[in-house]
Amino acid sequence: MAIKKGTEIAPAKGKLGVLLVGLGAVSTTFIAGVEAIKMGLAEPIGSLTQMGTVRLGKRTENRSPAIKDFVPLASLNDLVFGAWDIFPESAYDAAMHAGVLEKDLLAKLKTPLQKIKPMKAVFDQNYVKRLNGENVKKGKNKFDLAEQLIAEIEEFKRKNKCARLVMVWAASTEIFLKQHAVYKTLKSFEQAMRDNHKAIAPSMIYAYAALKLGIPFANGAPNLTVDIPAMMELADQMGAPLCGKDFKTGQTLMKTILAPGLKSRMLGLHGWYSTNILGNRDGEVLDDPESFKTKEESKLSVLEHILQPDVYPALYKDFSHVVRINYYPPRGDNKEGWDNIDIFGWLGYKMQIKVDFLCRDSILAAPLVLDLALFLDLAQRVGMKGVQEWLSFYFKSPMTAPGLYPEHDIFIQLMKLKNTLRHLRGEDLITHLGLEYYD
Ligand SMILES: NC(=O)c1ccc[n+]([C@@H]2O[C@H](COP(=O)([O-])OP(=O)(O)OC[C@H]3O[C@@H](n4cnc5c(N)ncnc54)[C@H](O)[C@@H]3O)[C@@H](O)[C@H]2O)c1
Numbered sequence: 001m002a003i004k005k006g007t008e009i010a011p012a013k014g015k016l017g018v019l020l021v022g023l024g025a026v027s028t029t030f031i032a033g034v035e036a037i038k039m040g041l042a043e044p045i046g047s048l049t050q051m052g053t054v055r056l057g058k059r060t061e062n063r064s065p066a067i068k069d070f071v072p073l074a075s076l077n078d079l080v081f082g083a084w085d086i087f088p089e090s091a092y093d094a095a096m097h098a099g100v101l102e103k104d105l106l107a108k109l110k111t112p113l114q115k116i117k118p119m120k121a122v123f124d125q126n127y128v129k130r131l132n133g134e135n136v137k138k139g140k141n142k143f144d145l146a147e148q149l150i151a152e153i154e155e156f157k158r159k160n161k162c163a164r165l166v167m168v169w170a171a172s173t174e175i176f177l178k179q180h181a182v183y184k185t186l187k188s189f190e191q192a193m194r195d196n197h198k199a200i201a202p203s204m205i206y207a208y209a210a211l212k213l214g215i216p217f218a219n220g221a222p223n224l225t226v227d228i229p230a231m232m233e234l235a236d237q238m239g240a241p242l243c244g245k246d247f248k249t250g251q252t253l254m255k256t257i258l259a260p261g262l263k264s265r266m267l268g269l270h271g272w273y274s275t276n277i278l279g280n281r282d283g284e285v286l287d288d289p290e291s292f293k294t295k296e297e298s299k300l301s302v303l304e305h306i307l308q309p310d311v312y313p314a315l316y317k318d319f320s321h322v323v324r325i326n327y328y329p330p331r332g333d334n335k336e337g338w339d340n341i342d343i344f345g346w347l348g349y350k351m352q353i354k355v356d357f358l359c360r361d362s363i364l365a366a367p368l369v370l371d372l373a374l375f376l377d378l379a380q381r382v383g384m385k386g387v388q389e390w391l392s393f394y395f396k397s398p399m400t401a402p403g404l405y406p407e408h409d410i411f412i413q414l415m416k417l418k419n420t421l422r423h424l425r426g427e428d429l430i431t432h433l434g435l436e437y438y439d
Helices: 025-038 091-098 103-108 110-114 142-159 186-194 202-212 229-238 250-264 281-286 289-307 361-382 389-394 410-424
Strands: 015-021 079-085 162-169 217-219 241-244 268-278 320-327 336-344 350-358
Touching (some): 015 142, 025 079, 025 110, 025 361, 079 091, 091 103, 103 110, 142 162, 142 186, 142 202, 162 361, 186 229, 202 217, 202 229, 229 241, 241 361, 250 289, 250 336, 250 350, 250 361, 250 410, 268 281, 281 289, 281 320, 389 410
Parallel strands (some): 015 079, 015 162, 217 241, 268 320
Antiparallel strands (some): 268 336
């Protein structure tokens, strides 16, 4: 059921527990960043919830409140962090290990970071071939593991006096899984968990536990996880919002900025070759062909959807799109992404664009984790449940209602997000028509 304009929103009272699956580069950069911002050591750059504004009414009205003043979001001071990982290191040690943030900064954040110790993970090496760790739960079967997670989450909530919780998957990319008959209904999914069926990946066990407790869930990796009918059924039953998949950072962010621009000028595309060198643990995991396949599918889909070759065959039929990721340890988290774009213009004359993005993966991803946690919590207080398409802005492979194609164009995604906020607060949507200024 659609949420009505200007609907009532429950206030963001009390503590919000942010449960992170995976305490690696992204999670620790996110937590450390929030702690640094709280101490006044840094600004929340890259976070729309903290730095963004939303224009209201006509351009002549000069009304552009900060998003965090416009909608009731949890304050950074009310966030409490919990995490699971297959390695027992604290958030401080894991952040040192990830090597994203400088040691000096981490030293100032040592006290809060050291307190965050990961709970034992639900893990199976069959789904992430390149990793193995000791901090792992044992259980009779996958259903039993889900029940252990549920009890642990309830305990976390009690111990930390949280009013509400959200869960974000920021753990390693699992192997590629296709839709399977056992995902069709909640009943068949639960039975498959009891049967230890191989179609049930660890990420699904976490997501099941979260949704079963009505906790919103965001999937930061390209794994199938919640993108199956059984999870939709559970989210609907429990009133939990969900979104995914795969944080949109780095090269795909650039792609969804550039491609809409090329299309807006009706410039054609012969090919887009993308390659990356990356040396963090994520890069190591993606060096396994089965995990890479999951990532590749996610990265490849964006151009087709933005450029619409069916609608514009003369411009975009049969363009070549290649994506490579190469694990190259010396670079650590500081990825380098190259794009060679072969375009054509007036009368078919060829041109080339080269992009060399020296980015920092986790620096780009951390603010997305913050925004997703805060927006998912908002969605739940509004009474929104199931797939949150308005959060497509944050993902490489946005989830949508069945049968609907995803919007990948970042500018459309941002408009969708801001219009959703306007709608929730009873403001008029902005169409950018503007003819009224010339009456
Ligand atoms: N950084 C980015 O820009 C970006 C963008 C899109 C997606 N992602 C995805 O986000 C995820 C995290 O990235 P990262 O750079 O932090 O990777 P990372 O390897 O540093 O951290 C992932 C952590 O998850 C842990 N882990 C693996 N399986 C687990 C399980 N079943 N339960 C609990 N913990 C588990 C690992 O031990 C590791 O510590 C990856 O899947 C990555 O593909 C990252």
